Amino acid sequence: MGWFTRLKKGIITETKDKKDIREGLWYKCPRCKKIVTSDDHYASANVCSECNYHDKTNSQHYFELLFDNQDYTVLFNNLYPADPLRFVDTKKYVDRIKITTKSTGINEAMSVAAGKIDDLNLVVASMNFEFIGGSMGAVVGEKISRAIDHAIKTRSALLIISKSGGARMMEAGFSLMQMAKTSAKLTLLADARLPYVSLMTDPTTGGVTASFAMLGDLNIAEPEALIGFAGPRVIKETIKRDLPEGFQRSEFLLDHGFIDFIVDRRELKLRLAQQLRFLMA
């Protein structure tokens, strides 16, 4: 027997009468469980106002957060991945690309935009984790390469926002060489005496970390981002021990001297503009 007696019998809501709550209207912080509207969450740069948890966000959001008056030009969006190795694993690489492009609405793991930050010229290259884990293939390398050319031509600072599992296996050797290619181009940016700031976000690992992400004049990171060369699982398997608390997180890298400072995404524009002023204005 139940604890309560139902007074009215036969309360049934027809499906058509059920209140329709739009998908994604609310956001629940995965850490502190605080619930806010999705609009408020977005306005807070996808950072929880309660516990400062930095949820992932996309390139467009970063562009809006960074550029003056949200005024920017997207560059090199005409580059698409190719399949030079005709790579097939459990799926064909070309099919993987098609499916990912369709589900994400973006055409590669890197987006580039140019505009102003506090009136200083800025080129931002931002990785899209949703596109095959933000993996680095030829397009990612080429977009960085062209972003650097553009920065040199327009005397702009360069910000690369990294968010990647590393190299793209389906482009194998080509992918590996993007590590060298992006590093080569960064020497040209350095020769032009233009600042390069590398912002590492969750997660930044593998060949991305071991090339352009660690080569900033300033290396900065969002709080608690996973940043490393080898992934934690690989390290655990190799050394057959549990990994220490906070291992490979931004704060760990700060302690060990590999990043300049940790930046709250809501203050990213402020801190970046301030730092660029020191170097450029």
Place this chain on the structure above:
Amino acid sequence: MELLDFEEPIELLLEQIEQAKIIASKSQIDMTETIADLEAKVEETRKNIYKNLTPWQRVQVSRHPGRPYTLSYIKAMTDGDFIELHGDRQIEDDTAMVGGFGSLDGKSVLFIGQQKGENTKMRQYRNFGMSNPGGYRKALRLMRLAEKFNRPIVTLIDTPGAFPGITAEERGQAEAIARNLFEMFRIKVPIICIIIGEGASGGAIGIGVGDRVIMLENTWYSVISPESCSSILWRSWEFKEKAAEALKLTPQDMLANGLIDDIIPEPAGGAHSHPEIMFETVKAEILKHLEILEQKDVNTLISERIEKFTRMGVFNER
């Protein structure tokens, strides 16, 4: 010498030779001719097997325990006129990365390379050829020294990867590799990189930026090992042969894709079957390329180095 699974036909012939020798010693019958025939057959079989290696078999040869490693090359090519230099001048001396100056037919050259161990104890000592950040930093320190004294650089690459460990991460494995990539584009002396065994990913390219990137015939170079690729993409270790095919990691594929500059042929049966011939061939190739590279002025050298790598990558533009 240890034989790989696909070398079984050779194993049978070697057994026959052994038996012929026993018969000869026991029974006064002259087996010289038979043995010579069998030995010729061994060479021929070896040639045939090695002519048609699958990508996975090539990976196996690149890891053959009898294969010569970096220090053997250096010692043979310099005829012992070499001094190993140690330490990154910051925190450690990485035993998986070796380096130092040596003389190649009277020409001073800086050699750098990953070193694997030749027996169980040495394999552990050399950390299986997996460098820590200190290895990459030692390499960079030595390259700057070579630049200062205007000596060319030869790197010998043979690694299953940069070491994935706690201290490696604490000391900035990613930064150490990235720094080398950047600085190797600015080093003002010729750099020749030769893959003599395994060229695994970031660990290999960390000393792999050069005016010439060359692979020995039975080596591999890619972004990931076939085993790891199999475990990630197929979620099982069983597809390593398929992964080796798919990754296009052989010297022939890498050359066809414009990702390396040249291939050095190995003696039939692989570098391990006739190391002396291998050392001579590699030495001749180094000298040949150095002669061309040393005629270029520094600015041309560096801009060509940058342009070569900048061209790498295939994509669609609409």
